Amino acid sequence: MIKDITIGQFFPGQSVIHRLDPRMKLLITVLYIVMLFIAKGFSGLGAGVIFMLIGFLLSGIPIKMMLKSVKPILPIIIFTGILNLFFITSGNIIFEWKFIKITDNGLRTMAFMAIRIILLIFGTSLLTYTTSPITLTDAIERVLSPLKIIKFPAHEIAMMMTIALRFIPTLIEETDKIMSAQKARGADLESGNLIRRAKALIPILIPLFVSAFRRAEDLALAMECRCYRGGEGRTRLKQLKTAPRDYFALALTVIFIAAIILLNRYSPI
Amino acid sequence: MGIIRTEDLTYVYGEGTPFRKVAVDGVNIDIDEGEIVGIIGHTGSGKSTLIQHFNGLLKPTSGKVFIDGEELFADKSRLKEIRFKVGLVFQYPEYQLFEETVYKDIAFGPKNMGLSDDEVDRRIKETARLVGLKPELLDKSPFELSGGQKRRAAIAGVMAMEPKVLILDEPTAGLDPHGRDRILGLIKEYHAEKGTTVLLVSHSMEDVAKTVSKILVMNDAKVFMYSDRSSVFARSEELSAMGLTVPQVTKVFDRLRAMGIEFQDEVFSIDYAKGLVLRLLEEKRKNLD
Numbered sequence: 001m002i003k004d005i006t007i008g009q010f011f012p013g014q015s016v017i018h019r020l021d022p023r024m025k026l027l028i029t030v031l032y033i034v035m036l037f038i039a040k041g042f043s044g045l046g047a048g049v050i051f052m053l054i055g056f057l058l059s060g061i062p063i064k065m066m067l068k069s070v071k072p073i074l075p076i077i078i079f080t081g082i083l084n085l086f087f088i089t090s091g092n093i094i095f096e097w098k099f100i101k102i103t104d105n106g107l108r109t110m111a112f113m114a115i116r117i118i119l120l121i122f123g124t125s126l127l128t129y130t131t132s133p134i135t136l137t138d139a140i141e142r143v144l145s146p147l148k149i150i151k152f153p154a155h156e157i158a159m160m161m162t163i164a165l166r167f168i169p170t171l172i173e174e175t176d177k178i179m180s181a182q183k184a185r186g187a188d189l190e191s192g193n194l195i196r197r198a199k200a201l202i203p204i205l206i207p208l209f210v211s212a213f214r215r216a217e218d219l220a221l222a223m224e225c226r227c228y229r230g231g232e233g234r235t236r237l238k239q240l241k242t243a244p245r246d247y248f249a250l251a252l253t254v255i256f257i258a259a260i261i262l263l264n265r266y267s268p269i
Numbered sequence: 270m271g272i273i274r275t276e277d278l279t280y281v282y283g284e285g286t287p288f289r290k291v292a293v294d295g296v297n298i299d300i301d302e303g304e305i306v307g308i309i310g311h312t313g314s315g316k317s318t319l320i321q322h323f324n325g326l327l328k329p330t331s332g333k334v335f336i337d338g339e340e341l342f343a344d345k346s347r348l349k350e351i352r353f354k355v356g357l358v359f360q361y362p363e364y365q366l367f368e369e370t371v372y373k374d375i376a377f378g379p380k381n382m383g384l385s386d387d388e389v390d391r392r393i394k395e396t397a398r399l400v401g402l403k404p405e406l407l408d409k410s411p412f413e414l415s416g417g418q419k420r421r422a423a424i425a426g427v428m429a430m431e432p433k434v435l436i437l438d439e440p441t442a443g444l445d446p447h448g449r450d451r452i453l454g455l456i457k458e459y460h461a462e463k464g465t466t467v468l469l470v471s472h473s474m475e476d477v478a479k480t481v482s483k484i485l486v487m488n489d490a491k492v493f494m495y496s497d498r499s500s501v502f503a504r505s506e507e508l509s510a511m512g513l514t515v516p517q518v519t520k521v522f523d524r525l526r527a528m529g530i531e532f533q534d535e536v537f538s539i540d541y542a543k544g545l546v547l548r549l550l551e552e553k554r555k556n557l558d
């Protein structure tokens with residue numbers, strides 16, 4: 001059934017990583033990405049691995065979940081790996097057969113890129129696993145709010161994201177129901193050519209849109225009835241507060257970045 | 270053997286996940302053709318899950334379902350055929366309307382059955398009359414109708430397929446008392462006119478009591494009992510323990526009987542109660558004279 005699709009990959013928990021201020025988590029994630037891109041050699045990347053491992057071990061997220069997050073990107077990793085392996089021809093030749101030439105440089109770049117992509121995915125997954133979507137949009141709004149000066153609608157965008165996230169499961173459930181109902185009236189969704197299948201979707205899409213619009217109208221009305229009128233002057237139920245641990249985490253990140261810069265300089269393998 | 274029969278029917282949602290839930294648990298029932306049956310149970314007792322097995326929308330986790338003597342899912346190619354024998358009206362069916370006109374929407378089911386245009390037209394006219402939709406409403410957009418009219422149009426869409434079994438899931442949910450009586454009335458009329466099997470799912474004992482002859486009580490995914498009205502209501506204490514109430518009139522008249530007033534009838538509806546009271550008063554006056 002459609003319902004089995006999991007949307008939003010939040011994995012609730014009480015770890016330190018979960019309790020970090022979401023704005024700080026967002027900032028650290030950005031710094032972590034910077035860290036991975038300035039690392040020039042395996043030693044720098046190694047520092048990135050250690051940084052990621054610290055976060056992962058503290059978060060208590062099962063290793064299975066982390067591996068699952070890489071799965072969709074696997075084809076990309078393999079594809080770039082093959083490209084690097086066969087098209088980098090500088091360095092010492094390790095293996096040669098007809099026009100295929102594999103060099104130690106190619107091998108090294110392949111490993112380097114693969115590790116970097118995996119680290120990127122692990123790091124960003126760690127952010128979404130430990131931060132609920134709602135908290136995350138809240139943090140995005142805060143981070144973007146200085147842009148309000150140039151009329152950037154930070155609050156509106158965050159509100160739209162929040163509402164969209166909230167209604168994804170509802171719409172999936174509704175699609176499921178409508179599909180069952182039309183199937184009970186003999187609708188055939190599985191057979192026929194492309195055009196017939198596209199046509200068969202009409203009895204599902206129309207009721208779905210109608211109800212989505214009805215829901216949107218109801219929600220807008222309900223929000224207005226509670227005097228919602230945009231972000232101006234709004235206070236919050238959940239105030240974001242930074243704690244000492246947030247600054248500690250930030251300091252740790254900065255130390256790692258410094259370490260990588262030093263490693264680049266003195267041990268650029 | 271009845272028209273609907275199940276053997277140890279069990280259905281589990283989310284098998285192998287933390288959200289595992291047994292929604293139907295070892296159900297054995299046998300419903301005879303031509304019966305009008307109420308299915309009742311507290312919320313989450315598995316009523317909707319159970320009825321979705323009767324036309325193959327859900328595949329049993331274990332156990333079997335037989336419709337008209339034929340096992341569902343024994344032969345996948347027969348599934349569509351069997352689906353036309355069992356018409357299922359979902360809860361809030363008005364949300365599945367989609368066509369430009371009411372006429373076309375009612376035609377959706379019969380057309381999928383591959384009937385001729387004349388036959389489709391005949392069925393639409395007939396069911397529209399049955400559910401009390403005036404002919405001029407047929408050319409309107411279904412989205413312009415009132416809530417109650419929409420509901421009746423959606424029910425007509427399934428009735429027009431002339432299934433051997435008609436199943437309605439909470440057809441009166443969210444309607445006012447007048448709209449409720451109207452829907453229940455038309456279900457009764459449909460049953461009387463067509464003589465086909467009807468299953469009516471409901472929360473409300475009052476609704477069920479006035480409409481059906483036999484009642485299937487579901488409790489925590491299991492069948493608690495399947496019997497005629499009076500034997501079900503006789504176990505009113507067990508029913509209220511599972512959050513179901515016997516109709517209030519029935520309770521009142523049970524009390525009256527306990528207080529020593531003599532009458533034979535089982536009372537399920539206000540109208541019937543009124544007649545009974547008047548008759549008893551009449552008898553009493555005659556005795557006094």
Ligand SMILES: Nc1ncnc2c1ncn2[C@@H]1O[C@H](COP(=O)(O)OP(=O)(O)OP(=O)(O)O)[C@@H](O)[C@H]1O
Nearest residue numbers: 282283290292310311312313314315316317318319
């Ligand atoms: N799609 C689903 N996925 C997971 N669990 C479900 C699903 N549908 C129903 N359930 C669960 O199965 C159980 C039975 O649900 P069902 O809808 O059959 O109850 P019901 O008797 O029809 O209730 P109601 O009177 O509220 O309509 C409930 O506990 C419900 O939470």
Ligand SMILES: [Mg+2]
Nearest residue numbers: 316317360438
């Ligand atoms: Mg239900």
